[in-house]
Amino acid sequence: MLQHKGTKSIETIRLILRRFEEWDTKDMFMNWASDPEVCQYLSWGPHQDITVTRKRILDWARSYKNNTTYIWAIYLKAGKKVIGSISVELSNESQKSCEVGYCIGKEYWSRGIMTEALLAVMHYLFYEVGYERVQAKHDVLNIASGRVMQKAGMRFEKIQYHVGIRRDGSLYDCAVYVKNITDD
Numbered sequence: 001m002l003q004h005k006g007t008k009s010i011e012t013i014r015l016i017l018r019r020f021e022e023w024d025t026k027d028m029f030m031n032w033a034s035d036p037e038v039c040q041y042l043s044w045g046p047h048q049d050i051t052v053t054r055k056r057i058l059d060w061a062r063s064y065k066n067n068t069t070y071i072w073a074i075y076l077k078a079g080k081k082v083i084g085s086i087s088v089e090l091s092n093e094s095q096k097s098c099e100v101g102y103c104i105g106k107e108y109w110s111r112g113i114m115t116e117a118l119l120a121v122m123h124y125l126f127y128e129v130g131y132e133r134v135q136a137k138h139d140v141l142n143i144a145s146g147r148v149m150q151k152a153g154m155r156f157e158k159i160q161y162h163v164g165i166r167r168d169g170s171l172y173d174c175a176v177y178v179k180n181i182t183d184d
């Protein structure tokens with residue numbers, strides 16, 4: 001049985017991973033949610049209006065009452081701002097497995113921030129919640145995301161062909177990475 005604990009705060013060297021609050025709306029809109037480049041390989045498109053971002057955060061805030069919800073805001077201690085998110089997007093209770101997804105603002109790319117966040121989240125999911133397998137997948141063109149998975153010690157498992165349609169209409173394939181608790 002998984003021991004769900006919900007979205008509890010996790011501190012790393014540079015980050016605090018914590019619940020989203022309504023006052024994070026401006027940071028989220030400005031730092032990543034309105035940026036088409038950040039959204040290039042994501043299922044959702046850039047927010048055209050800050051009210052969309054606010055609604056998304058309020059929905060997440062409501063979902064925290066459910067202790068199976070894992071959606072962290074990535075708060076950069078040095079910058080004193082929220083720069084991205086990392087979450088559990090799918091969970092399979094009987095197999096004790098889950099899938100994580102993440103994004104951060106362009107200004108913060110290539111500083112090892114998401115690798116730091118992903119390592120901390122996987123540790124929490126394995127040792128606090130009891131998951132035994134964490135999966136992540138990325139559009140094969142999204143090389144940076146694959147690097148994050150590799151640097152966090154995940155193992156390439158397979159390519160899933162023609163998983164979906166990008167917002168530009170093209171078909172895409174996904175690379176699937178996995179980490180088992182026994183790999184740690």
Ligand SMILES: CC(C)(COP(=O)(O)OP(=O)(O)OC[C@H]1O[C@@H](n2cnc3c(N)ncnc32)[C@H](O)[C@@H]1OP(=O)(O)O)[C@@H](O)C(=O)NCCC(=O)NCCS
Binds near residue numbers: 115
């Ligand atoms: C993918 C993403 C989360 C990476 O976050 P990050 O904090 O920049 O990640 P890290 O700095 O830990 O690692 C990124 C790695 O990719 C590399 N990289 C970045 N852009 C690259 C590119 N175009 N081609 C190849 N490698 C690239 C970086 O050099 C770094 O590798 P290194 O440490 O070996 O040099 C971030 O770019 C992002 O939020 N993108 C938009 C949203 C998104 O795509 N989310 C993932 C969906 S699957």
